[in-house]
Amino acid sequence: MAAADARGVAANAEERFRDAIAAIESALAPGERYTATASGEATDFARMNRGKVRQAGSVAQHTLSVRLVRGSRHATHALAMSGDAAADRAAIADAVGGLRAVLPDLEDDPHLLLPERVENSRLERAGELPPAEAVVDGILAAAHGLDLVGIYAAGPMWRGFANSEGQRNWHATTTFNLEWSLYDRTDKAVKSAYAGFAWERDDFLARMARARERLALVARPAKALVPGRYRAYLAPSALDEIAGLLGWGGFSARALETRQSPLARMLAGVRLDPRVSIDEDTAGGVAPAFQAEGFARPDRVALVRDGALVGALTSPRTAREFSLAANGANADEMPEALSMAGGDLGADDALAALDTGLWIGNLWYTNYSDRPACRITGMTRFATFWVERGRIVAPVDVLRFDDTLYRMLGSNLEALTRETELMLSAECYASRAMSSVRVPGALVRELAFTL
């Protein structure tokens, strides 16, 4: 989809949301209130394998979610919008009618919390994207002779909010996200990513050139390490996997209050290394500055400061349940713009500082092996190397680690890189994500490998 088309699609989506709001409001009965969200995209996808196109196509979707509120009873209906104005108006009226019919059967909700003040916002950021077919041609031409596998996704995405108090929020961006791997053999590969608002051919080619250089290292004979404790450097793309796992309940105020957060022991004073500071940095990410219930998301929420847990992501519902202050978190209390501060090690000096040990480019399939202890297991993946005296010696066969966060980013943390890396999420389950993670690299004195 070309840039002009993308702008037209986003503008049309905003107009459709306005129409939907009008349809909801005309369907309301006295004493009823509503909140509504819009979510949608018009995305071109191209899936590639072995330097060829495996599957390419386009997906257009627009979902309206309407919550009907009467007193403290409420229920929600999310429905796909077809784009046919009359049909969508009828579907909205049916949905509101259905919710109205069911409300008498529901209980009052003691944990309902709605915004007390109106905070309007509007952000539109257009992208500069060539037609997807041309981008794909360019990618595959640059990968000529290489075993490339990956996906290109591009196009406009939008989120909207409205309520009966007159609040209106709109957030529309046009972005692209390319994730690709160059394979040497079996599981020996280099993974790369390029994402943003404007496709810069030279920028892409530079990244492809770096991937080719690393592929030459991957092509060396592999080293099989026995389980044990090894000194390790986690590149930002590896630490991203740890951050992603912690996002599942780690910083959730509800999970902390009920002691099921893997970080719950930090409430009792257990600390990470004093150099570790973590924020939900909405201002520095790509997520909307409002959440689905209409609460504004602050620019920054401090979560970990100097190794101590100082905050949590608190949804409106949790705020009411536990008498806390809501701070713009989504209903799942998952971060959308997690940001970990850098340290004082230059990224270019990481290999030398590692000296002898494992340089880990990616981790994979992390999960908790003891959740209360925040003990995490997972695999190394893609470009992971054995390093001796600051020089890459060989790729290593995949290894399983199993260690606690309190050792990895606590007692065994030796350094964090000064530079941090912003990674836009390429996740696209059901629809493309609008989230990001910013992390540094981490040098760890020893990491336990078990298999």
Added chain:
Amino acid sequence: MPLDLALPRISLDADFWSLRFVDERVAGHEVRKNVPLPLSRSSDRGVMATVYAGGGYGYAATPDLSAAGLTAALERAAEWARATAPRALFDTRSLPRPAPRGDYASPSLDAPEPSPRDWYDLLMAESTAAAIDPRIVDWSTGVEVRHATHRLVTSEGGDVVQRFRMVLPGIAVLAHANGDAQTRTLNGYRGICQQGGPEILARFGFAGSGRRIAEEALELVLAPNCPSGTMDVLLAPDQMIMQIHESIGHPLELDRILGDERNFAGTSFVTPDMFGSYRYGSDLLDITFDPTRAEELASYAFDDEGTRAARTHLIRRGILERPLGGAISQARAGLPGVANARADNWNRPPIDRMANLNLEPGDSTFDEMVGRIGRGVYMQTNASWSIDDSRNKFQFGCERGVLIEDGRLAGVVKNPNYRGISASFWRSLAAVGDASTVQVLGTPYCGKGEPSQIIWVGHASPACVFTGVDVFGGEA
């Protein structure tokens, strides 16, 4: 509405096209700490147009089901097919062009189901029963009901309508004491998921389970850690399903073997030359792809490319016979497969997925399996899972362990974990439970694909014994 009516006349310059309509309605009910969460409904409807043209493959998905919307989607799909044909991974002109005719319906599809108030009353009763002790700090009960209609129409005259109802009940209880927290669930998070109606809850004894699950959570938080060492394990069906899913299902997916998933979900240690001869497990291992078990979550008559589904052995007496590959993957690989090209919704193209992947029952009773173990652990209900991108080195954790000493169940332990390697683990399968130990479970959350998809899969398994397994507990 094209899900019920004749389609408008389609005129398209293409070798083949299909339109796959999906109409899905979901209702979610949940009670948390004796407070009903608000009712959540969704209704989703759209169509995926797929076109083969000039040797290329293109798709376009739209919620616009008008004649103009269908035409626009087909034309966009055709544009993609033609534009990418010069760089296509395979030539679609050599692919089968299905013309399936038939239908399918879940068991008791139209049987009445409880009203929202009735669902909440049931959930509240179990929630209230779970609040047995101040150390029970969080708990929830819930049930989700999904209705879906899928219609596949092809340019060759194919027209298939499949109607599903799925019910997914759950109970989860968290106990906290002495700085530890332990969760116990009814067969895992959404582990109970079947096609049918409210009878599914009775099948799993949902009513009356709230208190039992809470008692087991409390027992766990006070229990000692699972010991470490090499020993035998007896895995309950609600752990077996993850062992099957991760270390048999995914590595047998033919698109992984062909490399499609290497950038995301991963590759496979299985290679095409292994089919027909490779010893995947002991003689006791029989694995079937079975879309015919009516109540199982992923039963259907046709897959999303229109291939008729049939029960098929993938592993017989331990020997690998065929992969999980749909018609396109079969053509690419030159291997036989099954009808498993599936999409999780109208907005994603079909890829090779598990559907119902089952371990066939053996002849050991539960007591016989316990009795044969000198030192080991009986592990119930998956809590943690992790496996490498070739689906070989795995590690699983379970909610509840029971020590086995000298052939007897000896006491509950918490944090039971084990790890191994797929390529050798299944060869240590030493006993397979009989039909009385089988449970029909599954997961609605199998993730894979670029663009990503989360699909529902069914797994039926008996309890099984494995010997010489690396077992360990939680942090001391």
